[in-house]
Amino acid sequence: MRVAATTMVLFACAAVLGACGSQGIKVAKTSPYHHGAVLFRDHCSGCHTLSVVGAQGSATSIANRVKTNGPNFNIRKENVEQALYAIRNGGFSGAIMPENIVVGPNAQAVASFLARYSGVQAQKVPSTNITLSTK
Numbered sequence: 001m002r003v004a005a006t007t008m009v010l011f012a013c014a015a016v017l018g019a020c021g022s023q024g025i026k027v028a029k030t031s032p033y034h035h036g037a038v039l040f041r042d043h044c045s046g047c048h049t050l051s052v053v054g055a056q057g058s059a060t061s062i063a064n065r066v067k068t069n070g071p072n073f074n075i076r077k078e079n080v081e082q083a084l085y086a087i088r089n090g091g092f093s094g095a096i097m098p099e100n101i102v103v104g105p106n107a108q109a110v111a112s113f114l115a116r117y118s119g120v121q122a123q124k125v126p127s128t129n130i131t132l133s134t135k
């Protein structure tokens with residue numbers, strides 16, 4: 001019984017990993033973001049996760065994370081300015097991510113692609129407007 005259960009789990013893992021490996025770019029070839037998606041897959045996916053291009057470079061667990069694991073863009077939202085800043089300066093810290101992996105129009109294409117597709121799985125946090133009173 002236990003062997004059967006273990007086998008089931010292993011098969012499930014294999015299926016999940018297999019599915020991840022075969023994920024391609026899900027941005028239509030006709031989309032204005034396709035070029036940026038290809039550039040992102042080619043230059044950024046080693047260190048960042050973003051499922052729309054099948055990228056899995058971010059850490060999945062504290063136990064097996066490595067220094068080059070960058071933020072997971074399924075969850076973290078970036079705008080164009082932030083993406084361009086990170087591309088030009090090597091992330092926000094300048095410590096690990098290389099600078100200028102893509103430049104010029106290619107940097108623009110990656111930045112607009114990232115701004116459009118990042119943060120789509122971010123949790124919606126309920127918020128309350130607070131009016132500050134000085135009196």
Ligand code: HEC
Binds near residue numbers: 087095
């Ligand atoms: C060698 C690994 C590596 C590669 C390749 C890489 N990054 Fe990064 N990136 C990181 C790490 C690590 C951080 C977090 C530390 C920091 O911000 O400096 C980061 C941070 C960022 C941030 C800031 C995120 C935030 O909100 O804190 C952005 C945006 C970003 N990367 C975009 C990109 C893009 C676009 C590419 C491809 C052109 C790319 N990265 C390639 C490792 C990498």
